[in-house]
Amino acid sequence: MNTTHHRRRTTGAALAGALVLLLAATGCSSKADDGDGGGDKSAGAADGVRTGPGIGAESIRLGALTDLTGPYATLGKSIVQAQQMWADEVNADGGICDRRIEIVVKDHGYDVQKAVTAYADLAPDVVAMPQVIGSPVVAALLDDIERDEMLTFPQAWAASLLGKEAIQVLGTTYDVDMIAAVDFLTRTKGLKKGDTIGHVYFEGDYGSNALEGSTWAAEQAGLKVAGQKIQATDTDLSAQVSALSKEGVKAVLISAGPAQTASLVGVAASRGLRVPVVSSAPGYAPQLMETPAAPALAAMLHVVSAAPAVSSELPGVRRMVASYKKEFPDSPVDSGVLSGYNAAQLMGADLKAACEAGGLSREDVLKAHRAQKNADTGLGTAQNFSDVDRPASVETYVLKPDAKAVGNVVNVEDAHTAPGVEEYLSGR
């Protein structure tokens, strides 16, 4: 009896101790919020600019929720480095609104729970987020981001993220890219009415959105789609390839990860199924050209993407790639570098416009962002952010692997709007 009492008392004491610690911890962090990066919402700074969270007298703080230790670590590292390079360049140039840019990076390792905690920690101190990796992460934070009016550029392109005031999908969505892919196949690879195309796709937002686009476009072109749903853990696609060859497919679309693309193309080539394969942008990474599937990839694969190849001749891209290589000589230049840098530049343009309009509060930044009808960073196509329900761009590039080029990829077709895209968007 005594022991139980005693034990209970200890538990109580431990609980009380934990509570004190917790209070102390939160107390500390709220104190930190009042520091340089904090500042009250809609309060004015000395220079007359309206400020808000993340805006100090001499600094603008941006946040990044990234993956530096999980499955997208390579991508995360590229984006973080590219955006830091952008911040350094802007700061060397005198900053924005006479303030230095600081990017606060939080790693969530592709764990939604960690990401939610990281967001709660980060949100009071930053004005906007030029990087959030992971569709499930964005999905979990949707309501918080909307409530906080935190302008956010997710590194995810599912159409389900459209229609949110504070969330901006940059470039095209997966469905629009797949419509362009089907158009590319019928236009250049001789697919005709009655043919079957395969579509191998991840379960989840990414795959299902891509499938929506391919199914619609195929119907318009009189093609049949044979779908094969896979998971991120499927890396040997032999069985999928046999199923597709049994269907007699004339081409294959794939909306999965780089590992799946390599397996699909490698196996198809070895089985004599030498048909054109078109991948969504996340399905390709430069590292693939070091796998045994490299020759088959070079011969059969194309990639549809809202962004041009990093080896593209666009002056903006060349300049960016040259400085990135100088700054990070040991890091590969992949599409993450380009999309990260592009997102940072677009964010910079929003901040500049908001400053000129007299305020840097979240509301001001969001308003400035939605007023951009023709945002062009010189890193690809111009984007229109004024309609929240529409993708910011509907123009798609067609790329192709090339082991000799920077980033192991080259442009095949310049940005163009595939026929039918407007009709598709108005019917959605």
Added chain:
Amino acid sequence: MTVFLDNVLGGIALGAVYALVALGFVVIFKASGVLNFAHGSLLLFGGYLTAVLHDDLGFAGALALAVLTTAALAGALDRFLLQRGGQDAHSAHVQTIVTIGIDIVLLTDLSRRIGGDLLSLGDPWGDAVTDLGPVTVADSRLAAIVVSAVVIGGVFALFRFTSWGLSLRAAAEDLEAASLMGVRLGRVRAGAWCLAGALAALAAVFLAAFPAPGLERSTGLIALNAFPAAILGGLASPTGALAGSLLIGLTEALVVGYQSELHVLGEGFGDVAPYAVMLLVLLVRPTGLFGAKGAARV
């Protein structure tokens, strides 16, 4: 018909690789009564070593070193961590939980090292294929079948004809009696763990070889499909593990290969199929295909 043969051959190759993993599960379970949840990480560990060493040592050298190191690691984990917990059925349960901890630690570190990379293991088969009549099959797959058959044959011989094998079987039958007969349980156990580690490292090569694009952080997860194989085979029966692995490999290949015909079952059924088969088998034979019949007294 070609498609069918394609799928069957693919299924046998997959089953052969699963058998290497499942045999590891079974050997460990027989010797120590522990279900090794860290098996996937051990496999990834072996694969990772082969991947980072093959540039310097060549494929054969790297593989040999990886197999030995993984065997040593598995043996050491058992000798210095698990065996401290004791040798009876109750502590085996505790040790099973401990393997989950080991798995988390190993996997976290390996994931950190591998990151988003696809590592090539430098195997000699590359993307070469062989035509067998109407069927085209990757050389790495044929190699998987041949190597697995030889290695598994060797392991069975080990069970049958060596004193270690005899001790292992004795220990699996009755720990106390075996111990009284002079079987050194600690050594037999550690030996079993070493063997399982070596088999896992070998399996990693074939899981990462050609039809798959290379070793990645999730390769260890694929190995968990060998888990239903071991269970439906009867968990304590090496022959059962072999049969179970082939059954699971074939099921997976056929279900995915005929996905469009099996549309009623919903898409992505291939991932569930191994477990569905396991449940079906256990419904009919609760102790598994080759499991020991429980002594039931009335």
